[in-house]
Amino acid sequence: MVEKALKGSLKYWLWLLFLVTIVVIAFFAWQYEHHYGAGVATGLHRDLTWGFQIGQLAFFVGVAASAVPVVLSYYLHNYKEFAKLTILAEFMAVGAVMIAMLSVFVVMGQPTRVFNVLLYPTPNSLIFWDLVVLSTYLFLNILCGWAVLHSYYKEAPYPSWLKFFIYWAIIWGPSIHIVTAFLLQGLPGRHYWLTAIMAARFLASAFSAGPALLIILAILVKKLTKFDVGEKALQTVAKIVIYAFIINLLLFAFEFFTAFYSGIHSHMAPFIYLFAGYEGHAEWVPFSWISMILAAIGLVLLLVPYTRKRETTLVLACFAVFFSVWIEKGVLLMVGGFTPNVFETVTPYFPALPEVLIQAGVWAIGFLVITILYKITVEVFKSKELAVKLKK
Amino acid sequence: MSIKRRDFLKIVGYGIAGSIISLGGGFIVGRGSEILAMIDKQGEKKGVKWAMAIDTRAFKSEEDFEAVIKACHQAHNVPNIPDKNREVKWIWVDTFERAFPTAETEFISEEVKRRKFLLLCNHCDNPPCVRVCPVQATFKREDGIVMQDMHRCIGCKFCMAACPYGSRNYNFYPPREYLASMNPEFPTRTLGVVEKCIFCYHRLDEGKMPYCVEASQGKMFFGNLNDPESEVRKVISENIVIVRKPELSTKPKVFYII
Known part of the structure; x- marks a missing residue:
């Protein structure tokens, strides 16, 4: 099937070239960081050592698990509408897990030593467990997506041994959020993170932002290639998005209540910094409000059946949900966790250009993988449909 | 049926x-x-458990602090980085509000509020940094010293997120370029690894006091917390002492005499 990715239109190749160019630029930015130091290449500092790149781990882990509700409905509840979408969801998960893992890899100060994590396995460190759950989830999604597509290609039912791996992947999906949330929520003295509902928030935001991206990609694929996953499938996913998103917003509101009703200063301080500014620093206040406004837009557009059912407004709503969560979880979660710092003062953080370029390269690798896997999927389905037509 | x-x-x-x-x-x-x-x-095994007490009343002038900091930083090849948000420091000076942010300070004596405090790694008995390190590059010795292996560290900076005291340093800049002089007895570091105070374990093994304690000329005390006769136990029990953020149960082993 791989050969299907080697033949494509000029547009396809130009898109791949564009992504590869970004990866090359990112590689040089990464080299720059490791030659001159993170001091000039990133906005990180003593008081904020995990910036928006680790935020991308948190966010794209969520995007990856968007496959779970789709795969679960298809295989466990036999929801046939999701037949085509399931493969797209699994392959999107592959790209997203790669983005998540690479986002961590590129921030390592000593990348050549990274295999020390396997050489000295340390079960009390959650980074070790994160590596285990993420790489397993990556493997499971490649295996399941590829095997199902291949059986379709060979016009045979998928092998029975695959069932085991499909169920495994469904059970495994939530673990990648839970473990990633545990990275943050178990640290003493980081008040914004020290909350038991962090893992629950990770699940809720994942099942809203991830499927939102899936809807956008599925509609994009339909526009570009005529590969249609079906209107009904997309509407069902839209409903998953709205339920998960409401839960996500509610959980965030609960955090507000606990912080402000208890009146404990250190718990309120990160919220004050993010939403109003703290001790004369208000660097991220506009972003917090943009995230909230996008959330409101997405919520309204998805709740009203008229706008949910029209493609343009559905895509708009999905973009609003996706970027609302991206700002909140991909950027502000890190900023709020480290600000105010351990001395209860503010050391502002803003990503530096090389840092953003490196991350752009990581995104590009993820989307390169998704593009190629989607291309193969679309071509396989096209060739089968053509064969059916010719037989007639 | x-x-x-x-x-x-x-x-x-x-x-x-x-x-x-x-x-x-x-x-x-x-x-x-x-x-x-x-x-x-x-846990109560009558081994050694190293601890430090700092007499904050005795530190009066800038020179008092400088002597201590210089002794440590020169001996351990700590680079002098001008970027204050990204510098490397094993022991440094800060205000009462920043050192003890959770303490109630509004009505305490002006004299105490104006005092400066030496900050360093607390060598916690229950260290969060050790818990989170994925490669055991930071670990606790049997005598309680929280160690840092700068040659195993992968630079993930998780320990810096975990430390509630800001005691850990990441090499944001190539450290060797910022060394005025070099002590060949102690290794220098590379870009992208974490380092911190190591309670001068190498000197303790030789039966000597840490550099800072030696340079403080009696303003800092060091010894075995498990030995009721040790000097450090005596000054802790005879004076009013506080530790940083006790509410987090990290059990710091650096005590401040107020």
Whole structure:
């Protein structure tokens, strides 16, 4: 099937070239960081050592698990509408897990030593467990997506041994959020993170932002290639998005209540910094409000059946949900966790250009993988449909 | 509805097996307090547990602090980085509000509020940094010293997120370019690794005091917390002492005499 990715239109190749160019630029930015130091290449500092790149781990882990509700409905509840979408969801998960893992890899100060994590396995460190759950989830999604597509290609039912791996992947999906949330929520003295509902928030935001991206990609694929996953499938996913998103917003509101009703200063301080500014620093206040406004837009557009059912407004709503969560979880979660710092003062953080370029390269690798896997999927389905037509 | 003999025996079998398992489980759980006591006793093993006490009343002038900091930083090849947000420091000076942010400060004596405090790694008895390190590059020795292996560290900076005291340093800049002089007795570091105070374990092994304690000329005390006769235990018990953020249960072993 791989050969299907080697033949494509000029547009396809130009898109791949564009992504590869970004990866090359990112590689040089990464080299720059490791030659001159993170001091000039990133906005990180003593008081904020995990910036928006680790935020991308948190966010794209969520995007990856968007496959779970789709795969679960298809295989466990036999929801046939999701037949085509399931493969797209699994392959999107592959790209997203790669983005998540690479986002961590590129921030390592000593990348050549990274295999020390396997050489000295340390079960009390959650980074070790994160590596285990993420790489397993990556493997499971490649295996399941590829095997199902291949059986379709060979016009045979998928092998029975695959069932085991499909169920495994469904059970495994939530673990990648839970473990990633545990990275943050178990640290003493980081008040914004020290909350038991962090893992629950990770699940809720994942099942809203991830499927939102899936809807956008599925509609994009339909526009570009005529590969249609079906209107009904997309509407069902839209409903998953709205339920998960409401839960996500509610959980965030609960955090507000606990912080402000208890009146404990250190718990309120990160919220004050993010939403109003703290001790004369208000660097991220506009972003917090943009995230909230996008959330409101997405919520309204998805709740009203008229706008949910029209493609343009559905895509708009999905973009609003996706970027609302991206700002909140991909950027502000890190900023709020480290600000105010351990001395209860503010050391502002803003990503530096090389840092953003490196991350752009990581995104590009993820989307390169998704593009190629989607291309193969679309071509396989096209060739089968053509064969059916010719037989007639 | 009748039940087959075979099924009945099966159910009885499951019942017996289940009872045995829960009996065993209950026995272990019920012995919880005994097991905890055993673990506690192990912790109380009369070994060495190093601790430090800093007499904040005795530090009066800038020079008092500088002598201490210089002794440590020169001996350990700590680079002098001008970027204050990204510098490397093993021991440094800060204000009362920043050192003890959770303490109530509004109405305390002006003299104490104006005092400066030496900050360094607390060598916690319950260190969060050790818990989170994925490669055991930071670990706790039997004598309680929290160590940092700069040659195993992968630079993930998780320990810096975990440390509630801001005591850990990441090499944001190539450290060797910022060394005025170099002590060949101690290794220099590379870009992208974490480092911090190591309680001068190398000097303790030789029977000497840490550099900072030596340079403080009696303003800092160091010794074995498990030995009731040690100087550090005496000054802690005879004075009013505080530690940084005790509410986090990290059990710091650097005490401040107020």
